[in-house]
Amino acid sequence: MEKIVSLCKRRGFIYQSSEIYGGCGGVWDYGPLGAELKRNLRSAWWNTMTREREDVLGLDASILMNPAIWKASGHVDTFADLMRECSLTNKRVRADHVDPQDGVVMKYSGATSPTGWRWDRVVSALMKNGEHIESFRKRIRALIAQNAGESAGKPEEIELLNEEKIDAVNGSVDFHPETGGALGEARPFNLMLKTYLGPTATEADVTYLRPETAQAIFAQFKNVFDSSRVKVPFGIGQIGKAFRNEVTPKNFTFRSREFEQMELEFFIKPDEAVEIISGEVAAWSEGADLSEPQPNWGWELWHRYWVDQRTKFYQGIGLGDVLEYYWQTPADLAHYARACVDILCEFPFGTEELEGIAARGDFDLSAHQTASTKSQEIFDEELKTAAAKLTDEQKEALIQKRLAAEAAKTKGEPLPEPAVRAWFERLFKGSYVPHVIEPSAGLDRMALAVLAKAFSETEKVDEKGKKEIITVLHLHPRVAPIKVGVFPLLKNKPELVAKAREVYALLKKHMNCFYDETASIGRRYARQDEVGTPFGVTIDFDSLGEKGPELLDTVTLRHRDSGEQERVKISDLLGKLLPLVS
Ligand code: ATP
Numbered sequence: 001m002e003k004i005v006s007l008c009k010r011r012g013f014i015y016q017s018s019e020i021y022g023g024c025g026g027v028w029d030y031g032p033l034g035a036e037l038k039r040n041l042r043s044a045w046w047n048t049m050t051r052e053r054e055d056v057l058g059l060d061a062s063i064l065m066n067p068a069i070w071k072a073s074g075h076v077d078t079f080a081d082l083m084r085e086c087s088l089t090n091k092r093v094r095a096d097h098v099d100p101q102d103g104v105v106m107k108y109s110g111a112t113s114p115t116g117w118r119w120d121r122v123v124s125a126l127m128k129n130g131e132h133i134e135s136f137r138k139r140i141r142a143l144i145a146q147n148a149g150e151s152a153g154k155p156e157e158i159e160l161l162n163e164e165k166i167d168a169v170n171g172s173v174d175f176h177p178e179t180g181g182a183l184g185e186a187r188p189f190n191l192m193l194k195t196y197l198g199p200t201a202t203e204a205d206v207t208y209l210r211p212e213t214a215q216a217i218f219a220q221f222k223n224v225f226d227s228s229r230v231k232v233p234f235g236i237g238q239i240g241k242a243f244r245n246e247v248t249p250k251n252f253t254f255r256s257r258e259f260e261q262m263e264l265e266f267f268i269k270p271d272e273a274v275e276i277i278s279g280e281v282a283a284w285s286e287g288a289d290l291s292e293p294q295p296n297w298g299w300e301l302w303h304r305y306w307v308d309q310r311t312k313f314y315q316g317i318g319l320g321d322v323l324e325y326y327w328q329t330p331a332d333l334a335h336y337a338r339a340c341v342d343i344l345c346e347f348p349f350g351t352e353e354l355e356g357i358a359a360r361g362d363f364d365l366s367a368h369q370t371a372s373t374k375s376q377e378i379f380d381e382e383l384k385t386a387a388a389k390l391t392d393e394q395k396e397a398l399i400q401k402r403l404a405a406e407a408a409k410t411k412g413e414p415l416p417e418p419a420v421r422a423w424f425e426r427l428f429k430g431s432y433v434p435h436v437i438e439p440s441a442g443l444d445r446m447a448l449a450v451l452a453k454a455f456s457e458t459e460k461v462d463e464k465g466k467k468e469i470i471t472v473l474h475l476h477p478r479v480a481p482i483k484v485g486v487f488p489l490l491k492n493k494p495e496l497v498a499k500a501r502e503v504y505a506l507l508k509k510h511m512n513c514f515y516d517e518t519a520s521i522g523r524r525y526a527r528q529d530e531v532g533t534p535f536g537v538t539i540d541f542d543s544l545g546e547k548g549p550e551l552l553d554t555v556t557l558r559h560r561d562s563g564e565q566e567r568v569k570i571s572d573l574l575g576k577l578l579p580l581v582s
Contacts, residue, residue: 001251001252001347001348001349001452003455003457004252004348004451004452005252007455007471007473007530008031008034008252008451011033011530011531012031012032012033012034013031013033013034013037013451013481013531014028014029014030014031014034014252014253015028015029015030015031016028016029017029025257026246026249026255026256026257026258027256027257027258028252028256028444030447032481033481033531034447034481035481036481036482036512037447037450037451037475037479037480037481038260038443038444038447040478040480040481041317041443041446041447041450041479042239042260042262042443044313044478044479045237045262045313045441045443046058046237046239046262048313048316049235049237049262049264049313050237053235055230055233055234055235055293056234056235056236056237056264056266057224057228057230057234057235057236057237058236058238059216059220059236059237059238060239060240061213061216061217061219061220061238063209063210063240063241063243064195064207064209064210065207065210065216065219066207067206067208068371068372069215069219069368070192070207070208070211070215072367072368072370072372073215073218073367073368074367075192075208075211076190076192079190079191079192079211080188080189080190080191081094081095081096081188081191081246081247082095082096082186082187082188082189083095083186083187083188083189083247084098084176084183084184084185084186084187085183085184085187086176086179086181086182086184087121087123087124087181087182087183087184088123088140088143088147088176088179088180088181088182089143089146089147089176089179089181090147091176091178091179091181092189092247092248093176093177093178093183093247093248094246094247095186097177097247097248097250098173098175098176098177098183099173099177100170100171100172100173101126101128101169101171101172101173101175101177101180102129102168102169102170102171102172103126103127103128103129103131103168103169103172103175104126104165104166104167104168104169105124105125105126105127105165105167105168105169105182106124106125106126106127106136106140106163106165106166107122107123107124107162107163107164107165107166108122108123108124108140108160108161108162108163108164109122109161109162110122110123110161110162111141111144111152111158111159111160111161112158112159112161113152113153113154113157113159114153114157115151115152115153117148117151117152117153119144119148119152123181124166124181124182125179125180125181125182126169126172126175126180126181126182127180128180137160138155138156139180140160140180141155141156141158141160142155143179144158144160145158189245189247190245191211191244191245191246191247192208192209192211192243192244193208193209193211193243193244193245193257194206194207194208195207195208195209209242209243210241210242210243211242211243211244212242212261212440213238213239213240213241213242213261213263214238214261214263214265214438214440215364216238217236217238217263217265218265218364218365218368219368220236221236221265221267221365221368221376221434222374222375222376224236231380232267232268232269232378232380233266233267233269233302234266234267235264235265235266235267236265236267237262237263237264237265238262238263238264239260239261239262239263239443240260240261241258241260241261242258242259242260242261243257243258243259244257244259245257251347251349251352252448253444253445253447253448254347254349254352254444254448256444259443259444259445260442260443260444261440261441261442261443262440262441262442262443262446263438263439263440263441264306264438264439265364265436265437265438266302266306266436266437266438267434267435267436268297268298268299268302268434268435268436268437269380269383269432269434270362270427270432270434270435271298271299272398272402272424272427273380273383273427273432274295274297274298275298275398276383276386276387276390276398276427276428277295277382277383277386278295278296279296280296281296281297281298282294282296282297282298282301283300284300284301284304288301288304290304290305290308293305299338299339299359299361299435299437300338300339300359302359302437303338303341303357303359303437306357306437306439307325307341307343307357309439310343310355310357310439311323311343314343314345316476316478317446317450317476317478317479318450318453318454318474318475318476318478318479319345319354319449319450319453322345322346322453323343323344323345323354324343324344324345324346324351325341325343325344326341326342326344326353327339327340327341328340328341328342330410330411335411335412336360336361336363336412337358337359337360337363338359338360338361339358339359340356340357340358340359341356341357342354342355343355343356343357345445345449345453346452346453347448347449347452348452352445353445354441354442354446354449355439355440355441355442356439356440357437357438357439357440358437358438358440359436359438360435360436360437360438361435361436362432362433362434362435362436364436365433365434369433376433376434377426377431377432377433378431378432378433378434379430379431380430380431380432381430383427383430383432384428384429384430385430387427387428387429387430388428390428395424395428398424399420399421399424402420402424403417403420406420450475450476450479451475453474454473454474454475454476454532455471455473456471456473456474457469457470457471458470458472470526470529471529471530472529472530472532472560473529473530473531473532474532474560475534476534477534477535477580477581478581478582480532480533480534480581481512481531481532481533482512482514482528482531482533483507483511483512483513483533483534483535483577483581484507484511484513484533484534484535484536484537484577484581485513485514485515485516485524485525485527485528485533485535485536485537486500486503486504486507486513486515486516486536486537486539487500487515487516487517487524487537487538487539488500488538488539489521489538489539489540489541491518495544496539496540496541496543496544497517499539499543499544500515500517500539501515502570503537503539503555503570503573506570506573506574507537507573507574507577510574510578511577511578511581511582514528514533516528521538524536525558528560529560532560533560534559534560534561534580534581535557535558535560535577535580535581536556536558536560537555537556537557537558537573538555538556538558539555540556542554542567543555543570551567553569553570553571554567554568554569554570555567555570555573556568557573557576
């Protein structure tokens with residue numbers, strides 16, 4: 001991971017935010033190549049999920065919204081992580097991010113220093129197995145001094161009071177992973193970043209930077225539906241910034257406080273509506289054909305379909321072989337969710353979530369309908385017509401099936417019978433609040449995943465016997481920030497330079513290219529390999545026709561991963577490269 005972080009900085013992919021002022025926790029900036037990489041991933045998502053489909057529309061909503069949205073969605077009350085505070089340093093850590101540790105617990109009644117400073121706090125800390133008592137004390141003094149500021153004087157002059165050896169512990173999760181200080185009780189910590197809208201900055205002006213892009217889609221569902229002549233099933237996709245005051249941002253950009261999400265809310269009919277229209281709801285089984293959506297699909301097949309679609313997307317950007325799936329168990333699931341699968345990816349620090357795909361029922365739209373008192377129902381003529389053909393017995397059978405399902409619920413309150421009957425009454429008239437399948441991906445995590453997957457290092461010994469580490473990013477051509485490097489063989493031959501400039505100008509209009517005439521051609525290839533450029537084009541004397549007219553206006557096209565070099569006519573170059581990089 002350190003090597004990737006260092007390459008990212010050295011070659012302009014990712015920098016620490018505000019670095020000249022010591023950084024800004026959990027926030028990152030993308031440099032010239034990172035910006036291109038992200039843009040390519042963003043376009044890949046946008047094109048696959050919206051433009052190339054007939055049934056998904058795009059949205060670009062604002063980051064700031066009426067805070068009532070966050071109340072209705074549950075974020076104000078429940079969007080919290082449990083966090084614990086270090087008793088030595090007040091540093092916070094997410095309760096579920098503390099790995100078990102072994103060692104001996106040491107206790108102090110406080111500390112003093114020759115400056116007259118005094119700290120009356122009983123603290124304990126973990127001396128890790130293998131840590132020498134003297135280096136432990138030194139570490140504790142340094143931590144206390146850091147926290148106390150200048151008044152405590154020099155760390156080495158701090159006296160730790162009444163040292164006691166308490167206990168040996170094994171597998172304890174009660175000590176801060178970095179400082180070793182004992183952790184306090186777990187307390188919920190809301191992850192939303194608060195801000196004030198308007199100049200008075202009173203409590204009445206409080207709103208939040210959105211912690212996800214999804215809620216704007218729900219809040220604008222009716223507008224999109226009414227203005228776009230679409231029918232359920234259809235989706236609304238959005239890409240945009242999200243903010244979470246993560247207790248412990250970590251693993252480079254993986255867990256940041258400011259990040260970008262790419263979310264789709266795909267609205268579907270409730271299963272009961274599908275059953276009324278199609279006479280049945282298709283059941284999912286292993287190997288089911290998911291290639292074309294069918295009218296008799298209920299939530300389960302739609303959910304499986306989106307897992308399949310998203311998997312294909314990741315295959316298309318070179319991540320196909322590093323994915324794993326975690327199907328949340330009934331115990332993991334939120335009470336309203338029917339299923340949720342996390343698409344996990346192998347990162348250098350472990351296999352972690354890249355995207356979540358949840359079947360959320362009608363929870364979100366219904367919550368906004370209740371809170372805003374604005375109907376989120378849609379009217380479905382086909383449903384009304386089909387329902388009109390049902391006998392009373394058939395209708396009652398549907399109601400009874402639903403009542404039995406409500407009674408069998410193990411989470412959340414079952415819907416009372418009058419509410420179930422009222423819901424069916426609306427349904428039989430063709431009206432319902434759509435259900436939703438939500439594939440929700442993180443752009444920054446995706447960028448990190450492709451960088452990590454692409455990174456490779458090999459040792460090479462040159463002609464003089466000198467060892468050199470060769471770094472190559474095997475980025476998929478679709479996502480690579482630079483698609484082609486254009487090189488005149490020599491920079492002091494004006495004819496070569498002129499022709500290379502011509503090729504560069506030709507390609508540049510269609511893809512991001514890099515022109516380089518300095519250093520040996522091998523060096524120039526290596527520089528581009530290091531940033532993942534999949535193709536190199538070299539203009540040499542053959543290109544000028546010096547070896548005969550048949551090679552005039554041809555170039556050498558080098559392929560990064562195979563090292564293969566082929567002779568290509570300049571007039572064929574664009575046609576050959578465009579399909580490979582887009
Ligand atoms: P985690 O369990 O890792 O905190 P989550 O389940 O809370 O993630 P979701 O709310 O489902 O995440 O968000 C959807 C996606 O947004 C995630 O799969 C991830 O790719 C991205 N994401 C969420 N939080 C962050 C973050 N702090 N930094 C970067 N990306 C994030």
